[in-house]
Amino acid sequence: MQQRVDFHSRIEQALGNPQLKASLRSAMDGLMANRKACFPDADALEALRLRGAQIRANALSKLPQLLLQLEQRCTQNGIRVHWAESVDEANGIVLGIMREHQAELLIKGKSMVSEEMDLNRFLEAQGIECLESDLGEYILQLAGEPPSHIVAPAIHKTRQDIARLFKEKFPDIPYSDDVDTLTRNARGILRKKFYAASAGLSGVNFAVAESGTLCLVENEGNGRMCTTVPPVHIAVTGIEKVVEKLAHVPPLLKLLTRSATGQHITTYFNMISGPRRTGEKDGPKEVHLVLLDNGRSRIYEDNELVNTLRCIRCGACMNHCPIYTRIGGHAYGTTIPGPIGSILEPQKAGLDNLGELPVASTLCGACAEVCPVRIPIPTLLNRLRYERIRSDHDGATHGQGSGRTRKEAAIWKAWSWLHRSPVRYRLALTLATRLRKILPLGLGPWTRVRKPPRIAAKNLHRRAREEGFNDR
Amino acid sequence: MAEQKRYPAKPKKAYFFATCLVDLLYPEAGLAGMQLIRREGVEVIFPQDQTCCGQPAWNSGYRDEAREVALRQLACFTDNYPIVVPSGSCAGMMRHHYPEMFRERADQASIEAFSSRVYELTEFLVHVLKIELKDLGKPIKVALHTSCSARREMGVADEHEALLKQLSKVELMTQARKEECCGFGGTFAVKQPAISAEMVSDKANAIADTGADLLVSGDCGCLMNIGGHLDYRDAAIEHRHIASFIWERTHATEG
């Protein structure tokens, strides 16, 4: 959940943990290499990314209309559609469905929107048990931690961490840090629960407007079980996940699996088009779709920031981010970490709460280089930096202007005053050069791990003149 | 990421934009860049009224302040000559961000025309001047750090390498994760000093592991960061701007 905890102290904590550093580094190196191996042809990749960006931009350009179409088609297919403006409303809807069926156990596939809703905690307070069935999410549920990555939620944990956790929670099962054994044990525990649960919950990767189809990408088969075994299936998703046509799914799917884990295709790809029909032997009796806004329509209002909503949640931007790789997902303190989190979450929670996130970037561009739908993340980070300090109140972003300090504003005013006048600038250059032996260059944090730079005896303006380079 | 660029034929004259870091801290790099161009028979013009591209303010969100400074630069380079910049970062600012910065202005077309004349130094040497280098130096092992903006915004990582590969006695060493950012990021290094320190130390380790004698880069921000850290560690690795390095190794007989 978003909360204003001290970002800096979380960073210090993460940087002080050498084991975290090693796990993240090797995990991210692996994910980057896998992705690279999947896209051997640079031109083909660029063409595909362009296609992906177009498909998502197209869907967003007609979002209101496509959502209505989606609702209509889903309803025709027998899916019950619910609209939720806020997280509270979405939680209320899920609770209502659970109550209607006197359901006591909800088995969950991986869903970042349910994390955004903090659904587990909400339902548990109402006496309803939630059980994560994705292995990574299950591990985190046992550990009582939020995910630290949107695709690989427990990436910050080592095999040994997980083995110890299992031993602590299930003392009867013999200790093992063998991945296959751990997986087999978890599967054994979870399998029984699938039959006991009266409802299953999943996210949605793409919701197809023209056909009312909910697409779900996964590797463990737990998603298929959650959406077919219990009598009720509840899908939760953000309103931005809609795409116009079925034909738009293959290119996005191709981009998603390759960018995320470097797989050509995942083990499971589910296309859910309604509840069990008469005469069919399996499938849920009811399917619900909860469409969550929670600030998205506000992001939608802005021509430039709307591009944030193109995201297909592949996680490639975090895998390639040098900052994420150093501090891990928990340090961000948001549901979605990494570069996409740093543009999305402050827009949702307000720059007054999370305004530090867009500032904590070198704008190196590694994220935008790999983003399968070409979200210009650095440009949007820059835009949010502006929103954070702007003094008029013309924009629409929450918490606008909250990061403006009188001191910083004065520094930039002075900077501009100096650099917009060639005379003043040259005077300052000369002065700095004269005083170079005594000027305290790079005081503060810079020199903690660096020797300060030295001002040259003659600046380039002067040397250019001396060496006979003309002024015009 | 960079669009397919068309390069003009060798011009008679070219402008040089120093960048404020080069101006104050690395003037020899700027001078070397100008001398390299001049040696190829192109007259180099250095407008004395130039100051800074405006990037520091732009990246800090102070857009009006950045615009005021950028406008001054537009006024300095009015003739239709190429504008050469010894920095991927400042070149990226002037080439790609100026049009975005002045998106709503009536004279947008003239700003785009200005931006399309901006070249990063190594791409100018390789593609416009088609420079051929004769290495006069002693054998040396060199590591290259290409700045993120040179690599991703300007798309000139190959040009940096191509120039170094022309130098016959230079052995180009490749550090692990060479594409990764060094952690400078302008004000980032000051606003997030702990992360920045971690990044620069990883970068320095990777460079030291190659056994290089020297680090070169086309951007003074990265040089100041990595070089400053190498010095802090007392590492036996020197650091130099790519222009200074190339000039030093090629000018003795011709210069």
Ligand code: SF4
């Ligand atoms: S922003 Fe792009 S790279 Fe990051 S998760 Fe979304 S789609 Fe993937």
